Amino acid sequence: MAKDLPDEQPPYFNIDPEQALGDLGPATDTAGFAAIAEACARGRADLASRGMNEEGEKTLRLFSTWEITRYLIPVAQAHFRRVLKQNPDLPQGRSETEGGAKWFTLDEVLRLRAHFAEGGSKAKEYQPYRPDGVPAKLVAVANFKGGVGKTSTAAHLAMSAALDGYKVLVLDLDSQGSMTSIFGGRVEDEWKTVFPLLARHYASHLRAENQRRLDRNEAPIPLDDTLSEALEVTAKDLIQPTHWPNIDLIGAQLNLYWAEFQIPVWRMQARSWKLWDALTESLEADGVLDDYDIVFIDTPPALGYLTINGLAAADILLVPLGASFLEFDSTGRFFDMLHSTFASIEEGENMAARALGREELAFEWDAVRAVVTRYDSTQQAELAALMQAYLGRTLSPHRQDFTALIGQAGEQVSGIYEADYRDFNRETYARGRQTFDETYAAFKRLLLGVWRREERQADGQLL
Numbered sequence: 001m002a003k004d005l006p007d008e009q010p011p012y013f014n015i016d017p018e019q020a021l022g023d024l025g026p027a028t029d030t031a032g033f034a035a036i037a038e039a040c041a042r043g044r045a046d047l048a049s050r051g052m053n054e055e056g057e058k059t060l061r062l063f064s065t066w067e068i069t070r071y072l073i074p075v076a077q078a079h080f081r082r083v084l085k086q087n088p089d090l091p092q093g094r095s096e097t098e099g100g101a102k103w104f105t106l107d108e109v110l111r112l113r114a115h116f117a118e119g120g121s122k123a124k125e126y127q128p129y130r131p132d133g134v135p136a137k138l139v140a141v142a143n144f145k146g147g148v149g150k151t152s153t154a155a156h157l158a159m160s161a162a163l164d165g166y167k168v169l170v171l172d173l174d175s176q177g178s179m180t181s182i183f184g185g186r187v188e189d190e191w192k193t194v195f196p197l198l199a200r201h202y203a204s205h206l207r208a209e210n211q212r213r214l215d216r217n218e219a220p221i222p223l224d225d226t227l228s229e230a231l232e233v234t235a236k237d238l239i240q241p242t243h244w245p246n247i248d249l250i251g252a253q254l255n256l257y258w259a260e261f262q263i264p265v266w267r268m269q270a271r272s273w274k275l276w277d278a279l280t281e282s283l284e285a286d287g288v289l290d291d292y293d294i295v296f297i298d299t300p301p302a303l304g305y306l307t308i309n310g311l312a313a314a315d316i317l318l319v320p321l322g323a324s325f326l327e328f329d330s331t332g333r334f335f336d337m338l339h340s341t342f343a344s345i346e347e348g349e350n351m352a353a354r355a356l357g358r359e360e361l362a363f364e365w366d367a368v369r370a371v372v373t374r375y376d377s378t379q380q381a382e383l384a385a386l387m388q389a390y391l392g393r394t395l396s397p398h399r400q401d402f403t404a405l406i407g408q409a410g411e412q413v414s415g416i417y418e419a420d421y422r423d424f425n426r427e428t429y430a431r432g433r434q435t436f437d438e439t440y441a442a443f444k445r446l447l448l449g450v451w452r453r454e455e456r457q458a459d460g461q462l463l
């Protein structure tokens, strides 16, 4: 063994302190950060001027007849062609070569789907299941560890749900804004993020609280400019369309992080403000839950106030983690933190509620699942089996494979569903797509189960 190693000493031996000092440069002060930021901004502008910016208008690729009939609408190719021929008003697609395969935009696919749903066999699932009269389901993807696949999982689920025919809203709570870039969002400042919805919720609470204060002859707490301005904002002002016809976005950018400082200040000012209800109640009040089928919430790698809001709003909670000792360990601690955080909120509320004989607060999630991501069956089978043994039903049965395509797809393309399958080896593409399709299928099973439970409850059936 030793013979294969180079003779040189390792690089951390014999470093000369004098020389190290010579290379060091002066200490950095606060202004130093501004200088670094400015250098980055200049570099970024340079890249952008060479056409390498990520923020160019995003466009979604086209879908071929093969892909539509294989993955999107359950009809045979021949029947699909026949129906198009019989209905010249339907989108006919376009081909790159004379007589070549026909390609369609997703918008056209959605119209075709609607046509088949209307006229086609009732036994086939042309439109995905959603019971009448039940609100959209909110799905949060969270884990306080970074790099576990939260954003990738949330983005792929949003895209597969959209391809499946659902109307999707994506909510980015991470001030790093990765989800926002994936969906080509433009967010000037915190006023185009969820921030004003949280501020509005607090401002409305404060107004009601001030009325009570006046009744008790106490001085009201003044509403500052931010709060007064927030009272005018609704979710509809924040929602932007994306390059996916049935995915909309409320984006994030760096200033959203300000909420982590602002929320505790508000809470100190008015202790009776239920900050954890802010997101849910604002979305509900603005009719968002009627306009969409599914709302996916991407969260930052921290259990801060934004994440707490996202988690409290969620009906379904997905916790991605890799099948490694470190991620299993830290995910265990994440659940421990979830327990203590929500238990302390409940405890704080319920002391008062019990004293006043009011209904007690008890958070509830329709389903909570840990999801193995970036799975390598040759290395991680044993650990994954152990995790399965300890977590049981809480661990989603499908393990999302490590898929090299995810990172490679390129700048204008995010993930497997945006990639053109002709750019890849057929096998590689099919395997990558299958693992994300199965991630979606496992999620959809939860969603349908949850909706069905609600539908039966609404019908007054016993569970």
Ligand SMILES: Nc1ncnc2c1ncn2[C@@H]1O[C@H](COP(=O)(O)OP(=O)(O)O)[C@@H](O)[C@H]1O
Pocket: 145, 146, 147, 148, 149, 150, 151, 152, 153, 178, 301, 373, 374, 375, 400, 401, 402, 403, 404, 406, 407
């Ligand atoms: N199934 C996967 N296969 C391969 N790489 C993945 C997979 N899921 C995520 N990644 C990569 O892992 C990194 C972290 O993923 P990301 O979704 O940004 O994590 P988080 O949002 O938890 O920080 C990204 O570079 C992403 O491309």
Ligand SMILES: [Mg+2]
Pocket: 150, 151, 152, 174, 178, 299
């Ligand atoms: Mg992320």
